[in-house]
Amino acid sequence: MQVLIVEDDPLHRSYLNEAVRSALPECDHVIEAENGSAGEKLARENKAAHIVMDLQMNARNGIEAARTIWKERPETRILFWSNYADEAYVRGVSRIVPEGAAYGYVLKSASDDRLKLALRSIFLENQCVIDREVRGLQQRSHTNTGRLTESEYEVLLDIALGLTDNVIARRRNLSLRSVQNRLQQLYGKLEVYRPYGIVGDEGSFNLRARAVSVAILRKLLNVSSLEREDQELRRWLSRHRD
Amino acid sequence: MQVLIVEDDPLHRSYLNEAVRSALPECDHVIEAENGSAGEKLARENKAAHIVMDLQMNARNGIEAARTIWKERPETRILFWSNYADEAYVRGVSRIVPEGAAYGYVLKSASDDRLKLALRSIFLENQCVIDREVRGLQQRSHTNTGRLTESEYEVLLDIALGLTDNVIARRRNLSLRSVQNRLQQLYGKLEVYRPYGIVGDEGSFNLRARAVSVAILRKLLNVSSLEREDQELRRWLSRHRD
DNA sequence: ACGCAGTTTGCGGGTTCCCGCAGAAAATAT
DNA sequence: ATATTTTCTGCGGGAACCCGCAAACTGCGT
Structure with missing residues (x-):
């Protein structure tokens, strides 16, 4: 052996x-x-x-x-x-x-x-x-908030890479609105609306960027997963030149 | 000893x-x-x-x-x-x-x-x-692109935390336009406009999110620097309730 | 077959971002 | 002290984001 x-x-x-x-x-x-x-x-x-x-x-x-x-x-x-x-x-x-x-x-x-x-x-x-x-x-859930579904995780990766809603839609074969829908769910689960659980800070955050931030802080994302997806994206981009 | x-x-x-x-x-x-x-x-x-x-x-x-x-x-x-x-x-x-x-x-x-x-x-x-x-x-410079100045690094942290332009302005004592100015410089140095150096992909990226992404991939940011800044931000927020 | 929950999509709008332009202010050089 | 460069600022507008509403379209259990 x-x-x-x-x-x-x-x-x-x-x-x-x-x-x-x-x-x-x-x-x-x-x-x-x-x-x-x-x-x-x-x-x-x-x-x-x-x-x-x-x-x-x-x-x-x-x-x-x-x-x-x-x-x-x-x-x-x-x-x-x-x-x-x-x-x-x-x-x-x-x-x-x-x-x-x-x-x-x-x-x-x-x-x-x-x-x-x-x-x-x-x-x-x-x-x-x-x-x-x-x-x-x-x-099971990571904290009090429910865990992410596979498609929520996908959009999370996409925005973490810096993709536009439009590109995400093309990449995942969805309409623009659907992408934004998933983002909304994501924002909800990541508790991005009331950042530190404090009432009154509603307008302080750029939801998209904040979502990535808390995902990283919560270890939902790490650097190597980002690197992997970046390569993936690169390949996808080179296939889809129109 | x-x-x-x-x-x-x-x-x-x-x-x-x-x-x-x-x-x-x-x-x-x-x-x-x-x-x-x-x-x-x-x-x-x-x-x-x-x-x-x-x-x-x-x-x-x-x-x-x-x-x-x-x-x-x-x-x-x-x-x-x-x-x-x-x-x-x-x-x-x-x-x-x-x-x-x-x-x-x-x-x-x-x-x-x-x-x-x-x-x-x-x-x-x-x-x-x-x-x-x-x-x-x-x-000296990390790659071919110049290295970041202190203030560019600051806004980088701010957007990585998910802050709004407006909040950044308040936090750093700047006008809104100045913040956006610094962001522009940041985007330039991070080469966020032509993502993989490829011509023709201009519109593919959300600049703000992409900037954070490449900063992480280039190791300008890492998780512990984010954690540190998140704490910092938390403190700042609790001081500045108006 | 029926209902029900969850997704997906279009529409419309308010908000924020991104940035060119151009003048003021500040820092630096000569 | 003057010139030069850099940074800051306001204005304005096009694009992207965020999202409520409402209508189709799934899938699933009974």
Whole structure:
């Protein structure tokens, strides 16, 4: 049995290496990659079936890497090991998990034992292991306000990229008014009308910009999700020149 | 001699501990804090004169912590040890350094030797040590486009928080038109008019939102700078109820 | 088949943004 | 002290945003 570690921080990498060796005595090969693209390459060359992957990496982030790996071999088992439980990451991951694949999401702050247990459950038992706090985000509301639907999340990304209502409409195949409708819902859920819950500050905010702001502060968006979408947008733009 | 380490990642913390001990044999006490507020507290209690501080921490980030520490004892020597050279961090740090204080900024990706050398230079020689890549950001242009002036950076923060032109004007004591003027300059420098350098996409973007977007993508803004400003804004709002 | 909740769309309007133009004011240079 | 550059300001207008209202169009359960 072979395990591939994809993690850019050398300290964390060697820690993971040790953890894997001690949790999985049946594992005789551990290989390491120090960023997403190296990870993809190694996974392909070695037909890696068991991967531990960091999410936040410089060259190419974990979600990107996982997506291409899973596209090539959907039965690959991947344990995501991340510093954060940002909704943006969680959403990003659960979007790309193939049907029925075994995967895990464990926070770096978790105990040694939790990590080792997760390694065994996923790689040997083929089970999904999702950390408590992550699970929370995946399902229910983040705060008192309801969580965003998929289409609300889409427009959120679009305005975060700086798109116009008109362009959003074209991109999502909607009418202008529908886009604005979704924005309204978004504004509502993000509580952008009464910014700090204070009455009397109604006119202080540019709703669109404020929405992006609170989304970032609430970790609904993070930088890498933005980067990803920016690339996506770029591609879309180059297809749709009229 | 005593050194205080403020770092939330346990692995990095113990690595730092070792590095300090080996680089500074004259150091007999090393104490550790696992977040910014604990760091402030320990610094106060122990009158710490030598601190190594991570920037990105959960509870209270390094810049905040450093600011209050320096406010109490400006001669404290602080070495910032960070994963990133985001302009937002660099700017944040150089804003709070007291006159003539010795400090350092070293990236986590730097070599062992570089870190140890920096430790000795700052703590023993009272010199400033700033990493190459950081230094670059501090002074000249980030890319081909000129770097932002202080006032452009201010409006950037304001629109990133979601403020209205009108509120910005009140907050910065300007006329409405002046605010919009600064925004225009900002848009120019951020190259928001021809988004990807492509001719013919002129109308695709909401300039205000796009500006924030590219600022984040270019690391002019990061999440913690936003959080800081959001607090600031909150305070300002509560003072200015009319 | 019926009703009901949630989406989508058009229309119309008030508001804010974005900015060219041009004169005042302030900072800087010579 | 004068010239030059930069920044600030008011005015005006076109475009984009935000949204209430009301009519179609889903989907879903009974």
